[in-house]
Amino acid sequence: MVYYVKQGNLPRYRHTYDDRKNLLREELFGEESFDGLYSLLYHRNEPTRVLDIKEEKKEFDPSGEKKMIHRHLKTSKLAREGDPVSGRRYLFYNDRIRIGLVKPSVKMKRYFRHALSEQLFFLHRGKATFSSVFGTMQLETGDYLYIPKGTTWSMNGTEDLVLLFMESRDRIDLPVRYRNGYGQLREGTPYYTRDIRHPVLDAKPFLPDKLEVMVDYNDSYLIESRDREIYDLEGWDGYLFPYTINISDMAPIVGKLHQPPPVHETFSGKSFMIGTFLPRLFDFHPRSIPISYYHNNIDTDEFLFYSSGSFMSRKGIEEGSITLHVRGIIHGPQPGAIEAAIGAKSTDEVAVMIEAYDPLFLTRTAIGIEDKTYMKSWIG
Numbered sequence: 001m002v003y004y005v006k007q008g009n010l011p012r013y014r015h016t017y018d019d020r021k022n023l024l025r026e027e028l029f030g031e032e033s034f035d036g037l038y039s040l041l042y043h044r045n046e047p048t049r050v051l052d053i054k055e056e057k058k059e060f061d062p063s064g065e066k067k068m069i070h071r072h073l074k075t076s077k078l079a080r081e082g083d084p085v086s087g088r089r090y091l092f093y094n095d096r097i098r099i100g101l102v103k104p105s106v107k108m109k110r111y112f113r114h115a116l117s118e119q120l121f122f123l124h125r126g127k128a129t130f131s132s133v134f135g136t137m138q139l140e141t142g143d144y145l146y147i148p149k150g151t152t153w154s155m156n157g158t159e160d161l162v163l164l165f166m167e168s169r170d171r172i173d174l175p176v177r178y179r180n181g182y183g184q185l186r187e188g189t190p191y192y193t194r195d196i197r198h199p200v201l202d203a204k205p206f207l208p209d210k211l212e213v214m215v216d217y218n219d220s221y222l223i224e225s226r227d228r229e230i231y232d233l234e235g236w237d238g239y240l241f242p243y244t245i246n247i248s249d250m251a252p253i254v255g256k257l258h259q260p261p262p263v264h265e266t267f268s269g270k271s272f273m274i275g276t277f278l279p280r281l282f283d284f285h286p287r288s289i290p291i292s293y294y295h296n297n298i299d300t301d302e303f304l305f306y307s308s309g310s311f312m313s314r315k316g317i318e319e320g321s322i323t324l325h326v327r328g329i330i331h332g333p334q335p336g337a338i339e340a341a342i343g344a345k346s347t348d349e350v351a352v353m354i355e356a357y358d359p360l361f362l363t364r365t366a367i368g369i370e371d372k373t374y375m376k377s378w379i380g
């Protein structure tokens, strides 16, 4: 749950009309059949008007690699290609989530809808216009963008646009422990309701050329052809809609002693936890060791995307690097890192962490950009 939003013009009551000569077509956009989180959408056209549906192949390239060792990928080696959807390069996956990067080079020509997965983007570089049936939002570097599954959307960005993304079969939500019994964000959380932005219906949308929707079923597409405007809402209201939050609006939690990753939690779900490491002051105990201690994540795989700043606990890491620290093998600071960190007062790092509760596997794309020396980086 986020909060209640109302946009545009709505009939006074649900399931009724105000003007018989100008009937609006009401759609329930809802989870868990008619019982979950939902919004009510009022279309000018009949939303069911689909002229044709055809199948299209989707590229997904699991590597078959089963060796579970720590990994380092350099995403600077990925070429700029495709649009924000066709340019998705999957890097890690399991049955519940898929993680990858997009560096688009062209505009979207068709609309997009994910039939199976919730979507979360992180704008590593650039700006974009995100449009959807709910309206439009302007995105900036540092924005997280959440898109509920089933949402029809399009995006157009600047030439330098780079997005990290995660697709999840499970709901991507605000952490339950951040909300009080009424659903409101509690005091003491790293962000507040006021920091969350929602789509605005009357803003100028980005409209792709073709009235076609690519519907993603994870391993294949269905292409839906239409003959009427797709973003055709007169109004909508409810609790289920895309939203964004910028990391610069967040307030990282710091302490006298080193704070563990859960204090940096941003989103959560049944099969993952997402955290954001932000520029912050370090611990203020006079003998504090300001970087992470060695840790053994006995039931999670730990994905980290290094977005900007200096990453003092890791050797050989650059902006756009990704590390995966797997369960079963301990990890932590490399030789000399603790000694170098003592006395440091602050960090300017920005990194996105995804803790996956099921093991993550690599795609062939990931293997192609791997720094194969990483596993040896703990022996100096």
Ligand SMILES: [Fe+2]
Residues within 6 Å of the ligand: 295, 302, 325, 331, 332
């Ligand atoms: Fe770690």
